[in-house]
Amino acid sequence: MIGRSLIWIDWKRMRGALLRESAVRFFLFLLLGAIFEAMLLSGGINRYMSDRWRVTAVLRLSVTAVEGEGMARKAAGLPEVHSAEYRSPETSWKEFVDAYPVMEALRAAGGNPLPGYVEIRMRPDRFTEGDFRSVETVLKPLPEVEKILSGGETLSRLLRVSRWMNIMFWAGYCILCAVSFSVFFLQEKARATLLSGDFEYLRERGVPARAIPLSRAAAAAFAGGLLSLAAMGATVSIFIALSGRLPAFSRVIGSYAEILSFPFLIPWALFIPASTILSGGASLLGWRAAQSRPR
């Protein structure tokens, strides 16, 4: 009975402060969860980059629309490829004129001088130089293909930038995690300090010294688990809502289908225990810090 009442001692003694702290923790969990999910879905900057930097297989002028579609299907079947779309010569010309309006006059000199092409989007998780070369190796020998455009010399620089950006993102996320942990720790320390008189009273009346911090840590871990679960739920809801409304969100973060796919549910499942451990750890550390403080 003593043990169970000890778990809820903070709630009994400082209900208002605990509610405020829980709200802060929820938002922190929400932030951490959202970033974690976004990072997992997008692969850092990879999804954005794979959307902007695609492989273009420029087809020959003699290639028909049917052949172009066939080419696109063939390319889409490659494991490195997220999607592949055939663009007709007319579309090529339209895009070209949009890019260089002054060249519209050229059409008057004859027919459409541009061929069609197949635009290949790499998977965010396969956005590497090796994967690019692999796709090129498959497409280049095809007789319908005139030229493969994959960034050329710029590609390796882009990939380097992408790698560094990802490292920075993850580093930033780690810092955010550390900051959150610090916040939790400070909250725990402050509460433990405030409740130190109560804990002293209990110890004087025979409550084991180790039972109090463990009970409190268990309570904090449980609350943290619940909060992170709620935060993750909110994150998923927000993501689903945004991916349906903002196309840019899908391009940068991911689509609705991907959010709920199995590969991305596992990290989610890991995030909740991690949050639980983090909360419990913060409670223990906060207790210890409060105890070692000179009276």
Add this chain to the structure above:
Amino acid sequence: MTVSRHLAVIASCLAACLLFLAPAHAADQSEKLRKEKARLVEMKEKAEKTAAELAETLRREKMSRSRMNDFEARLAKQRRLIAGIDRRLSILGGQMERTERAVRALDEERGRVQGTLNSESREVFAGDRMWIGVRAEDSSGERSRYFARRVLSEEMSRYGRLTADREEKERVLSGIERRIVDSERRMAAQVKVGDKLATQQGEEKKRLAEIEAKKKKKAAELRALRSRIARMEALVSRIERQAGKKERGGKEVRKGGPARFTGVPGGLVRPLEGKVIGRFGKQRDPVFDVDVENRGVEIEAPSGAVIHAVGKGEVVFVGGVSGFGRVLIVQHGSGLFSVYGKAGGFSVKQGQAVAAGEAVGQLPASPDGKSVLYLELRAAGTAIDPTVVLPLSR
């Protein structure tokens, strides 16, 4: 026919007059007739001269006409040539116009392409100059730049083709210009030749008109001459009749002589050895291009050949007759006469009797060594073909 009838009427009148006139007046009348005959001979000579002049005029007319035809043919050829050159010039002009248009179009196209190339190159390669390291463009930018480069390279090659085309067209144009200049020069030369021909033709036309006028004048003179000859012929006939009358009046030996040449005593001989070149009867005159009635034949023989009497008879006339030169008339019987004309001279006198084959004269000298004897045989006032009664070679 009308002339013959008139001649018959005149002859009848003359015969009637002679019948009424006394034989005592015969000698005077004969003298008058001789004078008249001499006058007529003179007239005939004049007429012959006129005929010769007319022949010359006709020859010149023929020449002039042939020259005119030649001029016309040359002028027609000239006109065809000029028309051909003109056609060629117009074709060349059309070609030149087309080529100039093509050159202008090529120039415009070339200028447009060059302008587009410049502006496009600036735009396409602007990204290259703006960024160092990572380019701020995505894959669509890369694609657009690839397409732009591709289009620009095509445009560059088109520009090169246009330049080559333009140079080719200019070369063609300069060739056409050269050909036009050449054609114009040739045309000017041909026009000059044509003008000259036209001038010559005009002159020839004028000359022809003059010849025509002269010809008309000469034809009128010829008509007059013919009428005079006819009159002369009538007078000769009259002489014949007069001679016949004289015979009858004088009761000479020839009364009751042969009435046909086949009956001439001693037979008939050839007047000389030669070839008949002028036949008896109606013939086409090659000089005047008219039908001429020949009353005798012309025998060609060496100059100076001796003329023999064709039969026994009496010389009734020796003298000159217009158109026949020296003439000898021999009477062989009742109404039978042989006439020898165009002779150089005669060795017999009027009233002298001649035997068949007796030398009576000789042919005149001629530069080409050949002369012609005119032989006419008359029976009962009518000329007969000598080749029928004489063995003349044709």
